[in-house]
Amino acid sequence: MTKKSLVLAALTASSLGLAACGGGTGAGNADGGDGGDGEQATSIKLVAAEYSKDNTKAFWDEFAKKYKEESGYDLEVQIISWDNIDQQSSTMIQNNQAPDILNLNAYASYAKDGLLWSAEDVIPQESQEDILDTFVKYGTYDGKFYGFPDLASARALFYNTELFEKAGINEPPKTWDELRDAAQKITDLGDGNIGYALPLGPEESQGEFSMWLFNNGGMWKDGDSWTINSAENVETLEFLKKLDEDGLTQNNPGRTNRADAFDLFKSGKVGMVVGFSPLAAQLDEDGTVDYEPAPFPTNNGGESQTFGVTDYLMAFKKDGNQDAVKKFYELYYQPDQVNTFIEKEGFLPVTESGVERFSDNEDLKVYLETLPNAQLTPTDDPTWDKVKLAVQQNLGAAMDGDPKDVLDKLQQTAEQQ
Amino acid sequence: MTPRGRRRRRQTGQISSGAAWLWLAPATALILGVVLFPAIQLFRASRGEYSITGLRTGDAGWSNYTAVLNHPSLEVVVRNTVIWVVVVVAATILISLGLAQLLIKQFPGRRIVRWAVIVPWAASLIITSQLFVLLYDYNYGIINHLLKKVGLIETSIDFLGDDRLTLASMIVVGIFVSLPFTTFVFIAGLNAIPGDVMEAARVDGASAWKRYRHVTLPLLRPALMVASVLNVIYVFNSFPIVYTLNDRNPGYAHDTTITFMYKLAFESQEKDVGMSAAAGIGNVLLILVVIAVYMKVVNWQEQTR
Numbered sequence: 001m002t003k004k005s006l007v008l009a010a011l012t013a014s015s016l017g018l019a020a021c022g023g024g025t026g027a028g029n030a031d032g033g034d035g036g037d038g039e040q041a042t043s044i045k046l047v048a049a050e051y052s053k054d055n056t057k058a059f060w061d062e063f064a065k066k067y068k069e070e071s072g073y074d075l076e077v078q079i080i081s082w083d084n085i086d087q088q089s090s091t092m093i094q095n096n097q098a099p100d101i102l103n104l105n106a107y108a109s110y111a112k113d114g115l116l117w118s119a120e121d122v123i124p125q126e127s128q129e130d131i132l133d134t135f136v137k138y139g140t141y142d143g144k145f146y147g148f149p150d151l152a153s154a155r156a157l158f159y160n161t162e163l164f165e166k167a168g169i170n171e172p173p174k175t176w177d178e179l180r181d182a183a184q185k186i187t188d189l190g191d192g193n194i195g196y197a198l199p200l201g202p203e204e205s206q207g208e209f210s211m212w213l214f215n216n217g218g219m220w221k222d223g224d225s226w227t228i229n230s231a232e233n234v235e236t237l238e239f240l241k242k243l244d245e246d247g248l249t250q251n252n253p254g255r256t257n258r259a260d261a262f263d264l265f266k267s268g269k270v271g272m273v274v275g276f277s278p279l280a281a282q283l284d285e286d287g288t289v290d291y292e293p294a295p296f297p298t299n300n301g302g303e304s305q306t307f308g309v310t311d312y313l314m315a316f317k318k319d320g321n322q323d324a325v326k327k328f329y330e331l332y333y334q335p336d337q338v339n340t341f342i343e344k345e346g347f348l349p350v351t352e353s354g355v356e357r358f359s360d361n362e363d364l365k366v367y368l369e370t371l372p373n374a375q376l377t378p379t380d381d382p383t384w385d386k387v388k389l390a391v392q393q394n395l396g397a398a399m400d401g402d403p404k405d406v407l408d409k410l411q412q413t414a415e416q417q
Numbered sequence: 418m419t420p421r422g423r424r425r426r427r428q429t430g431q432i433s434s435g436a437a438w439l440w441l442a443p444a445t446a447l448i449l450g451v452v453l454f455p456a457i458q459l460f461r462a463s464r465g466e467y468s469i470t471g472l473r474t475g476d477a478g479w480s481n482y483t484a485v486l487n488h489p490s491l492e493v494v495v496r497n498t499v500i501w502v503v504v505v506v507a508a509t510i511l512i513s514l515g516l517a518q519l520l521i522k523q524f525p526g527r528r529i530v531r532w533a534v535i536v537p538w539a540a541s542l543i544i545t546s547q548l549f550v551l552l553y554d555y556n557y558g559i560i561n562h563l564l565k566k567v568g569l570i571e572t573s574i575d576f577l578g579d580d581r582l583t584l585a586s587m588i589v590v591g592i593f594v595s596l597p598f599t600t601f602v603f604i605a606g607l608n609a610i611p612g613d614v615m616e617a618a619r620v621d622g623a624s625a626w627k628r629y630r631h632v633t634l635p636l637l638r639p640a641l642m643v644a645s646v647l648n649v650i651y652v653f654n655s656f657p658i659v660y661t662l663n664d665r666n667p668g669y670a671h672d673t674t675i676t677f678m679y680k681l682a683f684e685s686q687e688k689d690v691g692m693s694a695a696a697g698i699g700n701v702l703l704i705l706v707v708i709a710v711y712m713k714v715v716n717w718q719e720q721t722r
Contacts, residue, residue, distance in 0.1 A: 087683045090471035094462075094690060109469045202667045202684070251555050255578040255665045264556065385469055390686035396667040413686060 308374025606640025
């Protein structure tokens, strides 16, 4: 009997322990938040994403000190890695413990759920006017500006100048045909060299694909209707599939994450990859790969488009936190705060004064010129928050299947929401 | 309760129920707080309707459950889970039986070998999994490097990206991390087998295989049972290996029910806490049923003997 009870005990402990780890707990019916009885908050909480180990925490700690000095409010700072922040912020909201300020790469669903302060409530007019129009446009949901940008990035084509030289290519490609030729020549060098590193794995396939489809005159969404399976986009995905089939990309692009593609480029074996300024900073630090950024080639040789990304600092509406939150943004959007953060993290400015301030930085020139006209994914539509996930989990399948079929299904997903 | 009854109880070494509850209070609080409360919360979450942000927007009735059951990938996920658990546990037990047999023998360096077997157990599963991702890597993995060096293959093998190999590659890691615990359970079990039984069998002229089959294995039964039940639970619940090794693959083609549950909450296009909680309830029920069936079968064998 003892062995049976031993097994039983083990079973109970383990299987119920499993229940405890199950997909999230909590059942708070959130309608505003804690606090509640109209009192003024004396302290607010910021949950911020970790852009880099060295700088993110240091900046926000310093910021909290300054904020306390200027406003009298305390700022509690919690830094969370990008791997976990989605999960943790979701859990906080489930448990009715939303922070006052949350730093994330999406905002529209939160605005839709009525959780956020809009700009007219918490952003000083002066700061609102300073934010670049593009970001105001993509930060506006249902006529109100909720998605306050903390920093931005824009993509460019990174090419390995050493490999280009070896393969006898004089210039970065301007059209897709030229890109394919260049990739062919680099692949022909042999020795494991890869023409173009194409990450269509789940980490960020929507980013890679955005860069390509914008440069084929495509869009995710046109006005109010989704255009995921438009002729341009199908052509784009077919072109990428062809690159893979012709052996001009790394192995298995549908299952390569962006980080893996960057690692390959850093190893010096890759001719071209879509990069951004943080990658440039890493490459410069390593100093082992000779590279240059260039505008991304277009399908028909037209003007190059860039894919821009911005992350958000959104403000949760809670009783009594409005003034403290307002003071937070007042300080954050002061040029020496926001731009210091951006500079340290190696990203791009989100304000006009920031663009001016960085304009004499040669390294950033190629991005800054394109930034004001950058195209973003439709982050102002809450549906996109789900479509993005669908793209991440399904786009790679086009490399083994039918591109049109994959895009048709994504279009369907978007229209069903 | 009569005073007489209480006295009699004292005489048999029992204490009053008040004192008993006092002693039991910490354990009870622990069970309530760590087991029961989360379980109730999980069930409540599974009956709720959630926005993608995690905000509860209303009651969902049983619709989260039907959504999980109608999920197009559920079939492949369940099939993966069955293969994963059965193959890992079966292979682990077979290999561990051999290893344990070896490790109870006296030989020089036994202590070192025993330590070596225990090391994978001490390492965090996430670190072990990351290590295997590096070993398996298509571009710079040591395994591919070695195979090419020896001339066995021309081009690299995509252990984690080729659909035919992904599950098998994960199973190898699953077995690797399950071996230490299982082996040491068997070592303890083998040490508990009295020497005179063995000697009697030997005197009766039983061959080595017969001694193993008819003496050792039956006496190892308790150890075998503990090892298999616990391993089924551990392997079934194993999140880090499947999640980490499958990280680059889109979709659910190589997920088990545990990683499926996680993806439903945070990575899938559903991104639905309620659905994920419903899947979590399903996971608990599934493992309870499997264990109940297993114990039934074992008991039945005992009774018919």
